[in-house]
């Protein structure tokens with residue numbers, strides 16, 4: 001799958017040189033606006049901080065438009081849920097999944113146009129970090145990564161470019177973080193984890209807020225992890241009725 005959005009990288013994909021200030025990367029919101037406000041408030045975000053959302057702002061949770069409008073004030077990478085809304089942009093509401101139609105009813109053109117402008121990755125050179133929605137394949141520079149991998153990567157078997165859900169992965173396919181050796185430490189969401197995954201070359205921060213888990217951020221350049229608990233389970237738990245699969249370093253995901 002080719003995608004011109006990041007080729008060449010848009011100006012927003014690379015941070016301006018900055019002598020001080022943090023970069024705060026925030027996990028999948030899925031409409032969890034109360035928790036997002038609480039997290040940014042706890043971090044005492046100021047205008048000298050850079051805030052980057054990992055995508056999947058919408059669907060499932062209670063305040064989808066508010067999450068989009070919050071992210072529009074900062075930076076965001078495209079998530080597979082935003083991409084899905086772009087692909088369904090001209091589909092009549094009655095032909096969409098009810099949850100997706102509910103999102104579309106609260107969004108306007110300005111929001112979808114903003115989705116269409118989102119980069120597939122953001123670089124934070126000062127911290128040698130890359131922000132993507134889902135993951136990357138090993139041995140490919142970021143600008144050669146397939147858009148499908150950036151949006152969906154979970155269990156892979158390089159050099160094959162396919163990816164499987166952990167629950168559907170054949171023998172020998174393992175979570176992408178086991179394969180990626182840099183360059184750069186990749187911050188990602190998309191896969192709901194039972195706790196943040198912190199490894200040498202990857203940091204996973206989707207801790208399933210909309211499923212009653214928590215909303216997690218990683219604060220650069222110190223790589224500090226900060227989470228706030230979900231106020232409730234908005235969509236149904238990942239973990240009951242779905243199985244838990246080991247990902248890496250003792251961290252499991254729900255799939």
Ligand SMILES: [Mn+2]
Pocket residue numbers: 056079080081133189190191
């Ligand atoms: Mn996702």
